[in-house]
């Protein structure tokens with residue numbers, strides 16, 4: 040899905056904790072680490088306001104230095120991502136004379152997420168593992184976002200939302216199983232394996248199959264993952280479909296399936312009597328989806344690489360549209376500095392086109408003139424409505440969300456847009472930000 044710095048490639052987190060150091064060595068070690076970190080920043084600086092593939096560049100940079108062990112890579116990755124989250128606060132400090140930029144390293148240490156690797160660094164550099172910034176970085180949210188963002192999402196400037204969009208993203212899993220019994224087994228086996236590794240899982244309070252894992256846990260390198268007992272999926276992404284009360288048994292079209300994060304979940308919701316047909320323009324994503332479906336033992340997914348013919352109808356169509364990814368900024372903070380307002384508007388144009396195109400696949404109703412006029416519907420008229428169209432983005436931008444839906448509503452009057460749908464803001468449930476809107480075909 041999105042660029043992901045959750046440390047999924049790293050070793051087990053029970054081995055993460057930095058060993059206790061003699062107090063005399065912690066300080067020089069942290070200073071040495073600060074110098075290495077600053078050199079890494081100097082390499083990245085020419086690219087961080089330009090390169091949309093910055094996460095891959097960071098990965099290559101960290102992999103290329105043979106002196107780094109996995110713990111070093113985790114520390115530097117966390118410090119680099121913190122720098123990107125708070126770039127306008129850090130960048131000016133890189134140009135100060137003070138101890139060749141260590142002011143920047145100290146500020147990053149204060150702002151960095153709460154992981155064992157960073158705690159040791161913080162203690163060595165600042166003399167206190169729990170050192171908090173003297174002044175909240177969220178006091179002046181304007182500084183932390185690109186100028187154009189205010190017009191798109193003023194809610195993100197509220198202190199709690201600003202803090203949520205700058206926290207390290209949590210790691211969420213979605214349990215997989217075709218029956219209640221299989222899900223219970225998946226939970227039991229995953230919990231048992233994770234406990235043996237020293238990882239505690241927390242069940243979400245709002246979604247039974249969602250589990251929160253420690254951020255540094257290398258969850259994809261486990262037997263439970265290989266057995267398909269869970270998938271990695273942000274809670275917000277899970278809520279897009281889980282909040283729709285989709286009945287079992289229908290045939291759905293996932294028109295922008297990608298590697299299938301939501302396809303797998305939809306197939307589970309629809310159950311063995313239902314089916315998902317998944318399509319994407321990227322063949323490599325569909326190859327990954329096929330592997331994931333096999334691992335999840337889901338046999339009700341059909342993967343296609345050409346569009347269904349005209350006149351093919353589905354009970355539901357999911358358009359999880361390509362977007363600016365502004366809802367994932369804490370996971371992919373470089374996007375804040377490479378995304379332009381013009382690019383957001385281009386996304387919006389494409390989204391409206393895709394929504395119109397794929398809405399043609401939604402099963403039409405059997406006639407409900409009142410519904411078309413927006414009048415109050417009787418149960419009988421409601422029963423005559425056709426299939427559902429679910430539009431989703433991981434964007435917080437009005438242009439890509441409400442404005443796209445207004446455009447769709449204006450052009451496609453045979454759909455009833457359910458305005459109860461809304462933007463899921465990151466602070467609500469500590470998730471990525473998402474927008475979802477459901478329409479029903481008349």
Ligand SMILES: C[S@@+](CC[C@H](N)C(=O)[O-])C[C@H]1O[C@@H](n2cnc3c(N)ncnc32)[C@H](O)[C@@H]1O
Nearest residue numbers: 294295296297299300301319320321359360361
């Ligand atoms: C937000 S991602 C989908 C994520 C996926 N649904 C998930 O939950 O993991 C958007 C996807 O739309 C696909 N896409 C872009 N243009 C498309 C088009 N014209 N038709 C179908 N898919 C398209 C992209 O390749 C990308 O995989």
